[in-house]
Amino acid sequence: MSRFWSQRVHQLTPYVPGEQPKVDNLIKLNTNESPYPPSPKVLEAISAQVNDKLRLYPDPNSDALKQSLAHYYQLETNQVFVGNGSDEVLAHIFMGLLKQDKPILFPDITYSFYPVYCGLYDVEYQTVPLNEEFAIQPADYQIDNGGIIFPNPNAPTGRLLPLQAIEQILQGNPNSVVVVDEAYIDFGGESAAQLIHRYPNLLVVQTFSKSRALAGLRVGFALGHPDLIEALERVKNSFNSYPLDRLAVAGAVAAMEDESYFEASCDKIIATRNRLTEFLQQQGFQVIPSAANFVFASHPDKAAADIAQALRERAIIVRYFNKPRIDEYLRITIGTDAETDALCQALMEILA
Template identity: 70%
Template sequence: MSQYWSSLVHTLTPYVPGEQPKVNNLIKLNTNENPYPPSDYVLDAIKKATDDKLKLYPDPNADVLKKRIADYHNVDANQVFVGNGSDEVLAHAFQALLKQEKPLLFPDITYSFYPVYCGLYGIDYQTVPLNDEFEIQVADYSQECGAIIFPNPNAPTGRLLELDEIEVLLQSHTQQVVLIDEAYVDFGGQSAISLVNKYPNLLVTQTLSKSRSLAGLRVGFAVGHADLIEGLERVKNSFNSYPLDRLAIYGAVASFDDEQSFQESCKSVINTREELNAKLLELGFKVLPSAANFVFATHPQFKAVEIAAKLREKSIIVRYFNKPRIDQFLRITIGNDTENQALCVALEAIIKG
């Protein structure tokens, strides 16, 4: 608290990211990182870009990256916006597109950064309850609103909304921006990017932090109608002209060039998710159907917070949210085979005593 703060600062409730522990030998299944490292191709591209040109500012528009993403997703380069992680892309989208006179709608159970952005930008919002199976019901969004946002698959539930449902939503909200936050889509969903040329009110965000194993590089992007992208650019150019550094630009480009490694790591994560699912069911957990690189699970006989604490004693960290409706659930990131086996052994010991 300080007399020098703006009045806004006193009202903020900042986002709290999952723990990044500073000790080694922990099995870290709490922040939905990819268990597989970036490919040598990507690492080599970054090392190659680590040269004398670091003395120069990066291209403020990151044209080479925008073009690569545009080619990958079959859109024009002016339909692509890039930022320092999809969190930055989302922040600009809240200010540029989601702040409207009428309230923003998002699910009651969703990415907990959304209400934080609303606090930062003074955006009125209304949450829409998921149904009892933690599904988004498109019909529930048929109400007065300024814009709509949700992750697909949703977080922390992992549940996917099919594209035809998203089209229904877009068609019934032609006057509002609908932002689909696809941080996890590569692990089992179909991207709504295929719809951006049909719906000028659709903005899709993705990140290289999850499926592309580059959380440490901080790159996210948005795809939509060029007018929506221009709105984002105007805010970005009023905030920080050069959001992506040289190494992030070239590392990200390389990631899109290396399709094989990307597909293989997604496939491995999906396979391990199904193995974990089966084990959790065997141990009596209820597990929501997940299209993401995590599962959301609850056990009828054990308190989630206590399972999390016992896993922590065994050097395994998972994410627990002390929030209404989900305080009996654990969100468990999919690890590699070794990590998953250690998790399964630990859970078996906890559940079966």
């Protein structure tokens, strides 16, 4: 607290990211990173750019990456926005598109950065409760609003909303921007990107941090109508001309190009998720059906916080949210097969 702070700073409640431990001997299942490394072609592409040209600014528009994404999603480059991780992209969305006279809507259980952005930019919001099964109900979003945002699959539940339900929300809100935050879409969902040509109010957000295994490189993007993208470009160009460095662009382009590696990684993660889900259910856990690279699970006999603590004592870290409605759940990132075996073994001991 300081007399030099602007008024807004006093009011902020910053986001708290999952722990990033500085020791190596942990099984880290707490921040939904990929258990598999980035494609070797990504590492090659980055290495090729570690050269004297780092003295020069990058392309302020990251055109190479926009072209790669536009090609992949069959869009034009003016339908693509890129940023320094999808968190930066989301921040610009809150300032440029979701700051309106009416409150915006998002689920009561969702990515906990959304209310933080609202605090940063003074955006009014109203939360919409998920139903008893933690599902988004499209009909609940038929109320007056200044915009709508939700992850699909939702976080931290992993539950997927089918495209048909997203269309229902889009059609019911033609005067609102509807942001579908698809950080986890590649693990079993269908991207709403294919709806962009039909809905000028749809903005899709994705990240390279999960399915592309590049959390350490910081690249995210948004796809939508050129008018929505232009709003984000205007904010970005009033904030930081060069958000993506030369190495990040090179790595992200290579990641988009190596489709077979990407698909193989996603398939392995999905297979492990199915195996883990089955195991957890056998152990008595209630597991929310997940289309993400994590599962959200609760045990009727043992408190989630206690299980998390017991796992930590065995050098396994998972994420626990001490929040209403979800304080009996653990969010467990899908690890490698060996990590999953160790997790299952530890859980059997803890529940025994």
